[in-house]
Amino acid sequence: MEHLFHKLWENGESDFYPCHMPGHKRRACGQLPEVLAKLDITEIDGFDNLHQPEGILYELQKKAALLYGADESFYLVNGSTAGILSAVSCVLPMGGHILMGRNCHRSAYHAAYLRDLEISFLYPQVCGEYDIFDGVTAGEVQDALDREPDVGAVLIVSPTYEGRISDIQAIARAVHDRGIPLIVDEAHGAHLGLAEGLAPNSCQAGADLVIHSVHKTLPALTQTALLHVKGSLIHRDYLKRFLHIYQTSSPSYLLMASIDNALSYVEKEGKWAFERFQKRFMLMQERLSACRRLRILPADPQRQDVGKLVISVKGTYLNKAPLNGKDLYDILREKYHLQPEMAAGSYVLAMFTVGDSEEGYSRMEQALLEIDSRLWRQSGAEDSDLFLYGLQGTGHGTLSLKTAWEMETESVDISESVGRYAGEFVNLYPPGVPVLVPGELIAEDTCSNLRRCLERGLTVQGLEIQNGRIKVKVLRNCSDRSQIRGSTPECV
Ligand SMILES: Cc1ncc(COP(=O)(O)O)c(C=O)c1O
Structure with missing residues (x-):
């Protein structure tokens, strides 16, 4: 099947003069390099239309569905945000009642606002040692549904930002027992289910709507995402209606080509790439187990996503002063030129994907081992966050x-x-x-x-x-x- 990037290159090199948008007319302008302008087009002949796909975009979305085990998949060009807005909007009428994780991303709250939803919260347990939310269990979902029998849909986040994975299969069973749909914000899990050793993705595990940020954990440009639908509980026309509302009418072909490219990479090279990635990440974890003061959250393919390095500084001291997550973040940035994903009160999160080089792993290992050797720990001085x-x-x-x-x-x-x-x-x-x-x-x-x-x-x-x-x-x-x-x- 033809790749979108290839088609864009061909078009960029062709003698067709662009009497159409975008205004850069495929030419360099100021700091905009020619290579980007050449590939950046709008819906012109031969390139299909994301809002009514019948040609190449239809085929690419079909390919995505096949890869993830969905019935139908949709390319998203403004992130998982658009997918979450559309998914939440389509499952409930205005004023409906949703059960959702208190740890949901803001976009879920925005959807609830737009649809004037009543919200009941699921408060996930906390991994106390690391001050992070854990996944939710089927039992917790079941109990909440018993308490709130008029809930019309459930939304949970898995994996969480820090990589905690819930048992979606069991949760989907509990939710489907009530005849209502399960949405999984799997923004951080676009890689799940794509290779041996990784947890299944939520389409494979039985969720009805699943949202993936392709840009977060696969080699794709920022803003790229996918929405998948499966089963008979979702009204497809409503879903499409909301995608039309929340997605731009001028989707970037650069972004869509980048989704195609990432998924083609997974198909072609995923087997060895994920194997190498998992091995290297686990080796880093093993090496970092030598840390005596910093604590590294152990990866576990079914519960803790491979790729999320959670480094806890709880109870550690540097130069007699307690060290917090932001301090470690600053040291990693300023002294070692390593840019982590985020700092929280008592930990730092660093992300690794199939896109990392050996240099990234070894620099992180050396930095953390060196920092660890300068710290000391005081028991009972746990700073809870x-x-x-x-x-x-x-x-x-x-x-x-x-x-x-x-x-x-x-x-x-x-x-x-x-x-x-x-x-x-x-x-x-x-x-x-x-x-x-x-x-x-x-x-x-x-x-x-x-x-x-x-x-x-x-x-x-x-x-x-x-x-x-x-x-x-x-x-x-x-x-x-x-x-x-x-x-x-x-x-x-
Ligand atoms: C759990 C979760 N869901 C959704 C989003 C939104 O994703 P995007 O940035 O792709 O719109 C984020 C962003 O960080 C997130 O962490």
Whole structure:
């Protein structure tokens, strides 16, 4: 089958003059290199149309479905974000009721806002030693569905940002027993199920809608993603309707060619590439097991994704001062020129994929072993960061996200926000998982935790700093001083 990049090259070299968009007319301009301009086209003859695919894009999407074991797959050009918005929107009517992980990405909350959904939360367990959310279990989903029998769809994240994998097969059974669909935000798992040794992907495990960021774990350009659908619970026309709404009408062919290229690479070279990748990652883990102070979360193909290196600094000291995740992140960047994926309060996350070179692994190994030799550990000095993904968020109380996000807000000093309702999302970035959701009651712990995040230099979105004071948006004239979860707010 013809590759999209090949077709784009051919077109770029042809004598067809582009009397059409884009405005660069396939020529270099300023800092825009000719090589990019040459390949960047819009829907012209012979290149099909993403919103009504009948030619090459139809074939490529079919190929993607076959690779992942889906019934149908869709190319996404504005990330998993577009897939999550479309998936959540199509499974429920306006005002429907969704059960979703509290650790979902902001795009899931945005979908709930747009569709005015009632949200019931699943609070995943925490891997205490590492301060990260674990996957969810079928039992937890079942219990939640017993408590909320009118839920119409379930959305969970697996693998999580840090690589925790849930048993999707068992969860899908529990969800299907109620006759409702399961959406899996598998943004971090586009590589799953593609080679021996990797956990199955969620299409293979029985989910109805699965979203993959191709750009996160496969060799593809940023923004590339896929949405897969399987089974008979999803209304395909609704799904397509929402894809038309949330995806641009001018999809980038560079991005789509990059998806095709990544999947073709998997087909052609995936077997040895994933084998080599898994072996090398596991070797790095083995070498790093020599660390005496830093703790490395062990990979486990079925529970902890290969490729996510979680390095915990809990309880470690450097030059007599406690070391936090941001400190380690800064040392890796500044001294070793290694750019990690993210820093959290007590750990650093570094990502590895089939795209890595030997240099990346060996530099990370050397850096961490060297840093470890300079640290010391004090038992009992564990610095807990369980707050990082909003664990201490109080849940929604009685306000729906849509109601809350459209109410008038005011900015107050964070110390005065306790017992008030959040008026804006607050999250660490990355990973974009809300610590506070509009309409959620603000607790004392959440405030002190957010203060600590800022003190540690972590990027917190949704707060304002004015004259050195931390301000947070809260709903105007609406408070509940009793701070009881679910209690009726007093709104005047
Ligand atoms: C769990 C999860 N889901 C969805 C997204 C959104 O993905 P994208 O950036 O491809 O839109 C992210 C982004 O980091 C994520 O971590």
